[in-house]
Amino acid sequence: MTTDNLTSALILSMAGNFAVPDLIRTAETLRQNGQLAAIETLYATWIQHNAAHPLLYAVLFNYAVVLSDTGKLELARECLERALQQNQDFLPAHINLGRVLERLGNSAMAVIQWAVALSKMSGVDGASITYKTTALNQSARALEAAGQDDAAENLLRQSLELDNQQREVVQHLIALRQRQCEWPIVTGLERAPHLLQMRGISPLSAAALTDDPLFQLGLAYDYNLRDVGEPKSFMRSWPLAIAAGGRLKIGYLSSDLREHAVGFLMTEVFSLHDRAKVEVFAYYCGPESADSLHQHFKTSVDHFVPISHLDDAAAAQRIAEDGIQILIDLNGYTREARLKLVSMRPAPVIVNWLGYPGTMGSPYHHYIIADEFIIPQTSELYYSEKVLRLPCYQPSSRKRKVSTEAPSRSSVGLPEDAMVYCCFNGAHKLTRFTFERWLMILAKVPHGVLWLLSSIESAHERLRDFAAQRGIARDRIIFADKLPNPAHLARYPLADLFLDTTPYGAHTTASDALWMGVPVLTLAGRSFASRVCGSLATAAGLPELLTYTANEFVDRAVILGNAREQLAPFRERLKATRDTCTLFDMPKLVQAVEALFGQMWQEFLDGRLPRPSLDALDALLELGSRLDHDSQEMQTLDDYHGFWQNLLRQRHAFRPIAPCPRLRTLAPGEFGQFE
Secondary structure, three states: OOHHHHHHHHHHHHOOOOOHHHHHHHHHHHHHOOOHHHHHHHHHHHHHHOOOOOOHHHHHHHHHHHHHHOOOHHHHHHHHHHHHHHOOOOHHHHHHHHHHHHHOOOHHHHHHHHHHHHHOOOOOOHHHHHHHHHHHHHHHHHHHHOOOHHHHHHHHHHHHHHOOOOHHHHHHHHHHHHHOOOOOOOOOOOOOOHHHHHHHOOHHHHHHHOOOHHHHHHHHHHHHHHHHOOOOOOOOOOHHHHHOOOOEEEEEEEOOOOOOHHHHHOOOHHHHOOOOOEEEEEEEOOOOOOOHHHHHHHHHOOEEEEOOOOOHHHHHHHHHHOOOOEEEEOOOOOOOOOHHHHHOOOOOEEEEOOOOOOOOOOOOOOEEEEEOOOOOHHHHHHOOOEEEEEOOOOOOOOOOOOOOOOOOOHHHOOOOOOEEEEEOOOHHHOOHHHHHHHHHHHHHOOOEEEEEEOOOHHHHHHHHHHHHHOOOOHHHEEEEOOOOHHHHHHHHHHOOEEEOOOOOOOOHHHHHHHHOOOOEEEEOOOOOOOOHHHHHHHHOOOHHHEEOOHHHHHHHHHHHHHOHHHHHHHHHHHHHHOOOOHHHOHHHHHHHHHHHHHHHHHHHHOOOOOOOOOOOHHHHHHHHHHOOOOOOOHHHOOOHHHHHHHHHHHHHHHOOOOOOHHHHHHOOOOOHHHO
16 A cells, blocks of 8 residues: 555544545555554554544454554553443454453453353354354463363363364364373264364374374374465475575474473584584574573574564565575474465475474475384385484484482482382373373382372372272372473482383483483384384483383383382493483484485485375375274284274275275285275
């Protein structure tokens, strides 16, 4: 919009002659042109000179939306409160006022606003259902943040009963139940049955629910198709990237370059890159942060580019204009990821590494970085990307800050003479099957206790009750308060043995334990998330602590618990080899990843860029969603491929499957009709 047109609009507003529909159309034109400041001026002028207008409340609402988008929350709150003074029944204002109050840190008042909105909804139509589900979902999020998970779950259930097509609500409900250790995790509702929830579960929650990589592949594909979606446009050529000579331009995209699990792992990677070979860009899409690790990342790359304030198209354009040749997606399907940006293909080569432990099932992630243990060649059919391997998949930090104040067992509530099994994984990784195995171990090691990372009190009580019902005293389940990372690391050596969860095992927590000299016992499965800990233990020089069956895991933990002296050699080995083992050899890892970058770029130049394999994935989702993963632990199946062959054979008889290389790999010679 030209300056003259804006001036005319302002003059009409001051004269009270600018109709509200025309005002809104003008504001939308300004928005499309990126003239946010002009929108504020226009709305403020109109409001000042039209105080008696019957639609003032609607204009105040629109003005508040603009103010919220630009971070002017107090002024947005005043506008919404003024709008409600004029029209108390204007439900969108109640809902947005709750959002603004929550952002201002007043969650209690936010919930009150949403409750008021709910109380005013009497009729049943499309608009009222939308308003009601929005108020329920917003209230649930605020209650969860306040630690009131039971109340939050109740509201999410109500929301799904009103509208069962809310995939985000399904995902939120399942994640909430996992965090509470509320088993079974997936429970059917009248209007949101088990099958619907399983088809809508997030890939990250599925990784913690079941060791079923074929189902997870189908789910990732469907999630990408439905929840990420197809971009309005995407890049088909990258002239600046292709024209760039000399050093490879590598872009790392992440919301976690701060005090976060991924941030701690990546601490040394950027600074160890050979600047004669690569030019390093970090595109940060996370929340504002002032912590020391975030500041470290700003100085350890060649270019640190915050993009949280940019929309997807603008951020993609920035990456393309920087000439990035290889973009490393360090988020995947995790919170605050920018996958709509990635789907625009802002770089010729896109890589899935570290942030999400599994396949993306997307048409634009060309490679996944793993290692020989996490993805052996026989498991490549579980991934849509081409698999490339490092000596050890996971980087780590040799610069961990550890508190110099070493606590005693009594100071953290541990018995001095007990066999202390610990697990500091998040509660969402703890399945009923894993916890039952741990209780079997405690039953056979009478002097043993289980030391877990603190979660929410309802989860603590639920776990203690579960233990008591199986004959294990409640006081043998001990919870460690959450502490700053240096203090948390300092208490690790108080434990004798770290017990891993499955199917989503220890990743950062495993490398922390091994760095602090605590042996880690793990049960390796088939999926990516279930094999990372085994990779780390092997790279740390403790392959003896890998197990492959549930019975083997329990027996090994019991033997070590009743003969604690057998743990001493493992501790001594970790201490002696910490500075030389593969797990903590960061220069070797960075050299290896640079070699992979070179291979990727050469394959692109040669016209050999891999095309993601996305065939027959709808069948995998359909069949895997029907399974009751809360009742059947897929990891314990002796013949996993045989189990899936039978599922596919039954489906094929009813609904034939087109020729598919993946299924021929899964069942060679088994289904001639697939050929």
